[in-house]
Amino acid sequence: MAPGDVVVAEVDTVIFHDLSLYLTGRTFEQEVKGQRILHPERVVIVFDHFFAPATEEGARILQANREFARRHGLPHLFDSGTGNCHYTAIQHGFIRPGAVVVGSDSHTPVHGGLGAFATGIGNNSIAALTLPYGTAWFRVPPTIKLLLQGSLARGVTARDVAQYLVGRLGEDWAGYKAIEYAGDLLPRLDVEERLLFPLMCIDMDAKAGYIEPDEAVAAYIRQRTAQSFELVRNDPDAVYESVQTFDVEEVEPQVACPPTVGHVKPVTAVAGEPIQYAEVGGTPGGRLGDLRRLARVLDGRRVHPDVRLQVVPVTREVFRQALDEGIIAVLHDAGANIFPASSGSNQSTNMGALTAGQAMISTHTRNFPGRNGSPEARIFLASTYTVAASALKGRIADPREFLE
Amino acid sequence: MSALRVRGRCWKVGDNIPTDAIVATANLFKPYEEMARHVLASVHPEFVLGVKPGDVLVAGRHFACSSGRAVAPKALRATGIGVVVAESFARTFYRNAHEIGLPILECPGITEQVREGDELDVDVEAGLVRNLTLGQTIQAVPPPPFLRGMLKAGGLHAYLELHGGEFVS
Numbered sequence: 001m002a003p004g005d006v007v008v009a010e011v012d013t014v015i016f017h018d019l020s021l022y023l024t025g026r027t028f029e030q031e032v033k034g035q036r037i038l039h040p041e042r043v044v045i046v047f048d049h050f051f052a053p054a055t056e057e058g059a060r061i062l063q064a065n066r067e068f069a070r071r072h073g074l075p076h077l078f079d080s081g082t083g084n085c086h087y088t089a090i091q092h093g094f095i096r097p098g099a100v101v102v103g104s105d106s107h108t109p110v111h112g113g114l115g116a117f118a119t120g121i122g123n124n125s126i127a128a129l130t131l132p133y134g135t136a137w138f139r140v141p142p143t144i145k146l147l148l149q150g151s152l153a154r155g156v157t158a159r160d161v162a163q164y165l166v167g168r169l170g171e172d173w174a175g176y177k178a179i180e181y182a183g184d185l186l187p188r189l190d191v192e193e194r195l196l197f198p199l200m201c202i203d204m205d206a207k208a209g210y211i212e213p214d215e216a217v218a219a220y221i222r223q224r225t226a227q228s229f230e231l232v233r234n235d236p237d238a239v240y241e242s243v244q245t246f247d248v249e250e251v252e253p254q255v256a257c258p259p260t261v262g263h264v265k266p267v268t269a270v271a272g273e274p275i276q277y278a279e280v281g282g283t284p285g286g287r288l289g290d291l292r293r294l295a296r297v298l299d300g301r302r303v304h305p306d307v308r309l310q311v312v313p314v315t316r317e318v319f320r321q322a323l324d325e326g327i328i329a330v331l332h333d334a335g336a337n338i339f340p341a342s343s344g345s346n347q348s349t350n351m352g353a354l355t356a357g358q359a360m361i362s363t364h365t366r367n368f369p370g371r372n373g374s375p376e377a378r379i380f381l382a383s384t385y386t387v388a389a390s391a392l393k394g395r396i397a398d399p400r401e402f403l404e
Numbered sequence: 405m406s407a408l409r410v411r412g413r414c415w416k417v418g419d420n421i422p423t424d425a426i427v428a429t430a431n432l433f434k435p436y437e438e439m440a441r442h443v444l445a446s447v448h449p450e451f452v453l454g455v456k457p458g459d460v461l462v463a464g465r466h467f468a469c470s471s472g473r474a475v476a477p478k479a480l481r482a483t484g485i486g487v488v489v490a491e492s493f494a495r496t497f498y499r500n501a502h503e504i505g506l507p508i509l510e511c512p513g514i515t516e517q518v519r520e521g522d523e524l525d526v527d528v529e530a531g532l533v534r535n536l537t538l539g540q541t542i543q544a545v546p547p548p549p550f551l552r553g554m555l556k557a558g559g560l561h562a563y564l565e566l567h568g569g570e571f572v573s
Contacts, residue, residue, distance in 0.1 A: 019432065020473070106496055123473060127561075128503070128560045128564055129564065171420055175493075175494075176495050205466060207495055262420070375446050
């Protein structure tokens, strides 16, 4: 198999959220005239955009999805409040090293951080091929290897490095290609932090991101599934289109500024911008590690009166653990608003709309104008630490002063 | 079957246009005719007012990044656009467009060589863009044979129906 070859591969897991299931289900039944889903047990459905629909349209979409799942005998439907689609799939053991994972959410490559081949494919791909035949077609991508070397400076997290790479390399740098992340930084990070790299490979237009799974990944997976899996190792003679090395020691906290995810600056260059909303949530935020980091900065302090700080745990399990650790009480007392496990303000489907002139800083993944309400609102993207510091100050702020 | 030879007026947009600007989330579940009335409205308001069937949309680099939804090329098709020619495409859109049977053509250098309003003749199979207004021909990157087959059939589903559920090389 060489780059450029077209292969048809068996799919192990298909991930839907409420919006993508609705669009794909409609395509399957109306365009494809699909009758039967070949492997219903491989389909994971998570309602993460509408966690409590405020519109009739939202209610209709969820209801149509529930009926679709019932009609086609799909057993794995996680209804509103369960969590973000990717973390729910991980939490419930649907992702394993060596698995082929697809979904029409563009951030599906996140699962490459657990040793899966994972990529986003369209509604028609899934409706016409994956659901009826259990497969997907892929054009084999060339692979670029990115070696991340060194340790992170104080106040800097994987999010900052992943975002730094997007700014440095460009939003279309890896078009139609795969990126393998390696280097001595990765083993120093916990498994969920590593996921930020394949997650954000999409912002360089990569087809997939991958990290060779190690024992830490194996242990993480074993906590979530009893199914056996093989710790896939790289071929010793694997061919890379190029190998590039980045020293991460000098990376500072990074902020993606409007209008695109690649418009990345060090926090020192944007500090002082007033914000009205701050949010920790979404696929790159709201994990237990994020809530712990948020509590570390907020403990004993108060959110700025001009700011609404919104906290969205990534799964119910994370919320429960945060309760047990006393984190939720710390966040609550600091003035944060806690929302149900979901994808939070992503696309402002169920929360997070902004009006002209307002600004939000969040751990989310997208900042295109109009993504959250008015095209004249501004969206900044940053690490949990930077969002936390900004929520306290009412302006975009460098988190390092809170992390002495 | 998709028309792989298109002749029409050129409409131009810039680099890194996200799918959010093609179909905003708020319009995601509306009928295509209604969706089509808002396509690219935030970046090129005149486009939906003046576009005619068979016109050519020319974009810069990394066209249709952001969400991977196939609704984006479907809404573009609903505007009547015959083909999208871009410096480059986001990979999800590149895949989706072929799968729904919307002809697209990657053409490095295109934005320098056509102006809004020029009359263009696009041959997708041959990978050629002719600027009839300026009398120039621009070489593009024709789709690889596999995707050309999909496009000729009219999309992935039509292709699979044509070939009994099998991929032929």
